[in-house]
Amino acid sequence: xxxxxxxxxxxxxxxxxxxxxxxxxxxxxxxxxxxxxxxxxxxxxxxxxxxxxxxxxxxxxxxxxxxxxxxxxxxxxxxxxxxxxxxxxxxxxxxxxxxxxxxxxxxxxxxxxxxxxxxxxxxxxxxxxxxxxxxxxxxxxxxxxxxxxxxxxxxxxxxxxxxxxxxxxxxxxxxxxxxxxxxxxxxxxxxxxxxxxxxxxxxxxxxxxxxxxxxxxxxxxxxxxxxxxxxxxxxxxxxxxxxxxxxxxxxxxxxxxxxxxxxxxxxxxxxxxxxxxxxxxxxxxxxxxxxxxxxxxxxxxxxxxxxxxxxxxxxxxxxxxxxxxxxxxxxxxxxxxxxxxxxxxxxxxxxxxxxxxxxxxxxx
Numbered sequence: 318x319x320x321x322x323x324x325x326x327x328x329x330x331x332x333x334x335x336x337x338x339x340x341x342x343x344x345x346x347x348x349x350x351x352x353x354x355x356x357x358x359x360x361x362x363x364x365x366x367x368x369x370x371x372x373x374x375x376x377x378x379x380x381x382x383x384x385x386x387x388x389x390x391x392x393x394x395x396x397x398x399x400x401x402x403x404x405x406x407x408x409x410x411x412x413x414x415x416x417x418x419x420x421x422x423x424x425x426x427x428x429x430x431x432x433x434x435x436x437x438x439x440x441x442x443x444x445x446x447x448x449x450x451x452x453x454x455x456x457x458x459x460x461x462x463x464x465x466x467x468x469x470x471x472x473x474x475x476x477x478x479x480x481x482x483x484x485x486x487x488x489x490x491x492x493x494x495x496x497x498x499x500x501x502x503x504x505x506x507x508x509x510x511x512x513x514x515x516x517x518x519x520x521x522x523x524x525x526x527x528x529x530x531x532x533x534x535x536x537x538x539x540x541x542x543x544x545x546x547x548x549x550x551x552x553x554x555x556x557x558x559x560x561x562x563x564x565x566x567x568x569x570x571x572x573x574x575x576x577x578x579x580x581x582x583x584x585x586x587x588x589x590x591x592x593x594x595x596x597x598x599x600x601x602x603x604x605x606x607x608x609x610x611x612x613x614x615x616x617x618x619x620x621x622x623x624x625x626x627x628x629x630x631x632x633x634x635x636x637x638x639x640x641x642x643x644x645x646x647x648x649x650x651x652x653x654x655x656x657x658x659x660x661x662x663x664x665x666x667x668x669x670x671x672x673x674x675x676x677x678x679x680x681x
Contacts, residue, residue, distance in 0.1 A: 320349040320418060321397030321499070325387045327356040329405040330365055332543065337370050339409040346415050350374060354391035356381040383642075384492070385508030385517040392507045400502050402518075404493040406544035417496050417538035428530030429497040429522060431490025432538035433481045441480050442542055445534050447472050448488035448523050451571065451578045458586030487534045489522030493542045501525060509569070513642050514555060516562040523570060553612050554639045557619065561634075561641060568629045576625035587617045615639070 322340060326333055333353070340351060354376040355363050366373055376390050392400060399418060413432060421430050434444035447453060456462060456473035464471035466478055479485075495518060505524050508517040522532055560583065567575040591613040598606050615637050622635035 318350060318396040318398065319347050320399045320401060320414070321395035322349060322351045322401045322403055322414070323388060323391035323395060324351065324353050324403050324405050325356065325384060325391065326353050326358055326362050326366075326405050327381055327387070328358045328360040328362060330358070330360045330362045332406040333362055334365060334369060336403070336405050336407055336409075337366070337373065339407075340403075340414070341370075343409040343412050344414045346412075347418060349414075350396060352376060352391045352394050354378065354387050354394075356383075356387045383510065383513040385512050386510040388492075388517075389507040389510065392502055395499060395502075398499055400497055400499050402492050402495045402497065404542065404544065406542065407493055408541040408543070410539055410541060413538040413540050417535055420533075420535040420538065421496055421498075424533055426531065427533040428501040428525050428528075429490070429495060429532045431487055431532065431534045432494055432496075432540060433534075433536045434491075434493060434540055434542045437541055437543055443475060443481075444491045444493060444542070445481065445487040446475060446489055446491075446519070448526065449474065449519060449566070451567070451575060451582060454579060454582045455585070458582055458589065460589075481534070482536050484536065485534050487532050488526075489519040489532060490534065492518035493544075494540050495522075497521075497525075501528070501530060504528070511565055512562045514558040514562060516559075516566040520566055520569065553615060554642065556612065557616070557637075557639050558642045560616065560619070561628075564625050564628060568625070573626055576629065580620055580623065580625050583620050584617065587613055587620065591617060 324333070324336065337351065337353075351370070351372070352374045353366050355366075356378050357380050363375065363377060366375060374394060376394055378387055378390055381387075382390070388402060399421060401414060401417075417430055417432050421427070424430075431445045434442045436442045452470075453473045456465070456471050457475075461471055462473040462475060462477055465473055465476075476487075505521065505528065507521075509520050512520060525532065563579060563583070564576050567579045571578075591610070594606065594609055594613065598610060619635055619637045624633070627633045
């Protein structure tokens with residue numbers, strides 16, 4: 318089997334049919350299988366897939382286990398030489414999967430591959446990014462991204478001036494569409510299941526880089542990602558979950574110093590944006606503006622009160638009225654770059670993990 322396409326699903330009835338239809342319509346020149354791993358959907362997604370796409374292999378999880386754990390259940394069933402991680406709200410166009418796989422075959426030195434991602438209106442959607450560092454977050458917080466045109470010292474959270482039209486090495490590709498060699502996926506243990514929402518994909522890609530491989534981007538393979546337009550519109554509870562994942566990422570890869578530094582950078586970023594929107598609200602007083610200001614107030618309060626080391630090691634965090642989507646057990650101290658593992662448990666691998674049923678599957 319050349320390719321396994323793993324698609325996570327959680328109440329995605331409105332999207333998954335169009336996604337699967339495009340996969341089968343645009344992919345015929347290679348041997349492949351499709352695995353839909355469902356996080357206990359209640360909207361009829363599973364019966365729909367079973368009746369309309371009987372060739373799909375279904376993995377039915379008993380709860381909403383989050384994006385990482387849900388995908389890992391699909392990875393365990395994958396038989397392909399390559400695994401394509403694909404979101405259910407994507408549309409394959411122009412034989413994109415076949416093109417991306419052919420590109421991967423011609424680049425044996427790389428372990429994973431990203432493609433060009435478009436919005437439904439055809440505009441470019443950023444999906445390939447540099448690996449996050451404290452400095453890159455600081456550059457973004459201070460609105461100094463533009464300096465990245467002249468010096469790598471100022472590299473931030475994006476490739477300045479790049480619109481995804483040229484091949485290149487990238488830090489990571491978002492999990493909406495990421496092709497990875499299965500032997501790398503298995504040796505790395507799949508997604509780290511401690512990340513319930515966001516940072517799973519960049520963590521996996523950074524571990525791939527650290528293991529000695531690389532990630533390449535191929536612009537001639539194009540897909541449409543419908544859900545990417547929802548970025549920046551998440552409910553506050555989901556936004557806060559992203560900030561929790563940020564601490565876990567920086568702890569895992571940069572240690573105690575990293576989480577302390579990213580707390581300060583986060584506060585700088587939030588205060589700058591809070592003041593900017595505060596000025597703008599003097600001229601525009603609509604509901605969206607007030608909601609954004611309220612979000613910044615909550616996030617500033619949360620970051621101001623949190624001890625990031627105690628959050629990681631003991632699970633302690635300030636109560637601002639928004640419980641975690643997936644409460645975490647305390648984590649033991651470790652050196653930067655060591656795997657995150659729950660206390661007195663082995664490091665995560667492609668094995669079962671539990672998570673809260675409340676919330677979402679970890680990606681939108």
